[in-house]
Amino acid sequence: MPEKSKTLVIDQPELLFKASTRRSFLKLLGVGGTIVLMPSVFAACADSGKDSTPTGLGGGTTAAAVSLNLSGDLGILNYAYALEQLEAAFYTAVVGSSVFSTMNAEQQEVMLDLRNHEVIHREFLKAALGTNAIPALTLNGAAVASTLTSIPVILQNAEAFEDLGVSAYNGAGKYLASADYLLLAGKIVSVEARHAAAIRDIRDAMGITGGDAANTRFAGDSVVNSAGLDVKLEPSSVLGRVASTKLVSNAISIGTAPTKASTPDAGPPSPTP
Amino acid sequence: MNSNDTILESIDPDIADRLIKSSDEIAQGRSTSSWVTAALAMGSVPIALAALSKDAFGQTAGSVQDVLNFALMLEIFENEFYKAVLNTSAVAAQNAAFATVRAKVPASAAAAIGQIQKHETAHVATLTAAGAVNVLNLTAASFDFTGARGSGNGPFLAATTDLNFLLLTAQGAEDTGVRAYKGQAGNLMSNSAVLEAALRIHSVEARHASKIRRIRRQTGGPTSVRYSGTVSGGGAAAAGADNVSNPSAGAVAALGLIYAGEDNTTQGGVNVTGLPNLPTTNFGANAASEAFDEPLTKTQVIAIVQGFFIPTIPA
Numbered sequence: 001m002p003e004k005s006k007t008l009v010i011d012q013p014e015l016l017f018k019a020s021t022r023r024s025f026l027k028l029l030g031v032g033g034t035i036v037l038m039p040s041v042f043a044a045c046a047d048s049g050k051d052s053t054p055t056g057l058g059g060g061t062t063a064a065a066v067s068l069n070l071s072g073d074l075g076i077l078n079y080a081y082a083l084e085q086l087e088a089a090f091y092t093a094v095v096g097s098s099v100f101s102t103m104n105a106e107q108q109e110v111m112l113d114l115r116n117h118e119v120i121h122r123e124f125l126k127a128a129l130g131t132n133a134i135p136a137l138t139l140n141g142a143a144v145a146s147t148l149t150s151i152p153v154i155l156q157n158a159e160a161f162e163d164l165g166v167s168a169y170n171g172a173g174k175y176l177a178s179a180d181y182l183l184l185a186g187k188i189v190s191v192e193a194r195h196a197a198a199i200r201d202i203r204d205a206m207g208i209t210g211g212d213a214a215n216t217r218f219a220g221d222s223v224v225n226s227a228g229l230d231v232k233l234e235p236s237s238v239l240g241r242v243a244s245t246k247l248v249s250n251a252i253s254i255g256t257a258p259t260k261a262s263t264p265d266a267g268p269p270s271p272t273p
Numbered sequence: 274m275n276s277n278d279t280i281l282e283s284i285d286p287d288i289a290d291r292l293i294k295s296s297d298e299i300a301q302g303r304s305t306s307s308w309v310t311a312a313l314a315m316g317s318v319p320i321a322l323a324a325l326s327k328d329a330f331g332q333t334a335g336s337v338q339d340v341l342n343f344a345l346m347l348e349i350f351e352n353e354f355y356k357a358v359l360n361t362s363a364v365a366a367q368n369a370a371f372a373t374v375r376a377k378v379p380a381s382a383a384a385a386i387g388q389i390q391k392h393e394t395a396h397v398a399t400l401t402a403a404g405a406v407n408v409l410n411l412t413a414a415s416f417d418f419t420g421a422r423g424s425g426n427g428p429f430l431a432a433t434t435d436l437n438f439l440l441l442t443a444q445g446a447e448d449t450g451v452r453a454y455k456g457q458a459g460n461l462m463s464n465s466a467v468l469e470a471a472l473r474i475h476s477v478e479a480r481h482a483s484k485i486r487r488i489r490r491q492t493g494g495p496t497s498v499r500y501s502g503t504v505s506g507g508g509a510a511a512a513g514a515d516n517v518s519n520p521s522a523g524a525v526a527a528l529g530l531i532y533a534g535e536d537n538t539t540q541g542g543v544n545v546t547g548l549p550n551l552p553t554t555n556f557g558a559n560a561a562s563e564a565f566d567e568p569l570t571k572t573q574v575i576a577i578v579q580g581f582f583i584p585t586i587p588a
Contacts, residue, residue, distance in 0.1 A: 119550070170469065173468060190566040194479050213388075224477050226395060228392040228395030228477060
């Protein structure tokens with residue numbers, strides 16, 4: 001088999017919704033091939049792609065390392081942009097997967113809403129950052145495929161992403177110097193929290209307690225402590241969790257730490273299957 | 274604490290030199306930044322906030338204190354509302370008012386409301402520990418949950434008998450809370466510890482609002498009440514009151530205030546609906562408004578909640 005057949009290049013968002021693309025996508029998932037989401041899928045190329053040059057072919061090939069300068073607001077926003085890229089790619093893949101059509105109407109509505117919201121978050125941050133934006137990240141096709149094998153697996157991963165997103169924004173707000181950016185982050189994080197509660201509630205109804213009492217998982221004791229405070233994680237912890245998923249081929253590191261003092265982490269547990 | 278020290282320097286967890294062994298030490302009111310430092314080092318935000326309130330806190334800008342007092346007022350209101358619904362209010366008349374609707378609340382929803390009320394109680398305690406003052410001396414008897422400031426015959430009276438209306442009211446209370454905290458975040462930037470605690474309460478309120486919306490959708494609410502728990506569109510229509518029979522004009526007006534401006538689609542000067550690479554299939558017209566929650570000013574929040582408070586809320 002020529003190497004070419006193991007790599008599927010998706011360079012237009014519309015391709016994600018074509019049946020032929022989905023078939024290739026699924027075929028590749030079966031053989032551990034590589035799926036490359038080209039920058040045009042993620043982001044605008046109006047500035048001739050200077051800041052969104054493909055950084056690698058994923059799946060074990062080299063992807064450019066990304067270093068974040070968290071001592072300034074642009075670095076914090078890029079940190080958010082990285083997370084939103086991951087979330088948007090995940091839900092885009094979910095909606096394009098064969099499992100999606102087997103979901104019930106409620107699950108499909110939630111997955112489409114979350115796909116729409118996360119793509120908007122990604123594109124908004126990309127636009128707000130302009131030429132300061134980090135590149136489009138390269139995903140590891142095999143790792144992405146492993147998150148899409150069944151409805152329970154998709155929901156488990158969705159819960160992890162949403163609780164991680166809430167943790168990240170809650171932990172990063174204090175590092176923003178601009179009140180305008182803090183407000184924008186606040187506008188996004190409450191939407192992530194709504195998502196997290198919805199996914200957790202769906203799993204609750206499926207009998208997945210994760211240690212929380214029935215009908216309380218939306219804001220269960222596993223994520224809201226006895227002081228009534230939600231999860232939060234420092235950027236280093238969030239990036240560590242992202243790296244452990246192996247979903248992103250790019251190494252994302254903190255080049256410059258935030259200038260303000262950190263606070264102790266209170267992260268979400270790993271979702272139980 | 275040296276008056277030249279900043280709050281941030283005083284709470285650097287890396288310079289912790291001792292741990293607080295019991296809350297008794299806090300209660301002694303020892304004025305030293307090491308309490309704050311130590312509490313943060315052991316991961317206890319409430320204890321750290323308690324220490325702040327007795328130490329450096331008094332030296333910070335008045336706006337932080339104002340936000341804490343404002344937040345406490347809203348949390349007491351929410352807490353007392355849910356306690357009345359759950360028959361656990363300290364005032365018998367508040368419990369009795371909700372007797373009819375209480376019998377209609379399914380056990381699954383009651384469990385969710387119980388979890389929400391537990392958090393509101395925790396928020397009252399956490400804010401109080403942070404130095405928030407109950408300036409109106411609010412008690413369980415300070416509220417008229419029908420929205421009439423005491424007569425018990427206000428525009429939300431139907432919430433005491435109609436389950437759909439009760440859940441709509443709870444949704445409005447939670448979404449107001451989310452918007453209120455969001456609107457105050459910028460006033461807390463001088464104090465990282467308080468800001469972070471407020472952000473962590475803010476997202477809990479959003480989880481609550483999401484769950485209430487999901488219960489409503491699962492029990493006959495319209496499709497504008499999203500299963501994703503997000504707010505679709507703005508104004509009274511965003512409340513999704515379609516499954517509530519004959520809501521009073523006063524309630525509709527209040528819902529209009531609660532969701533005013535939620536349909537905003539311009540963020541940071543960017544027209545969200547005009548962004549590139551947005552999905553072209555199954556992309557609802559309201560997705561752009563759903564993706565961002567909007568803030569409310571203190572004045573807007575007071576206009577919404579004043580009807581439920583018997584005392585007059587100062588501006």
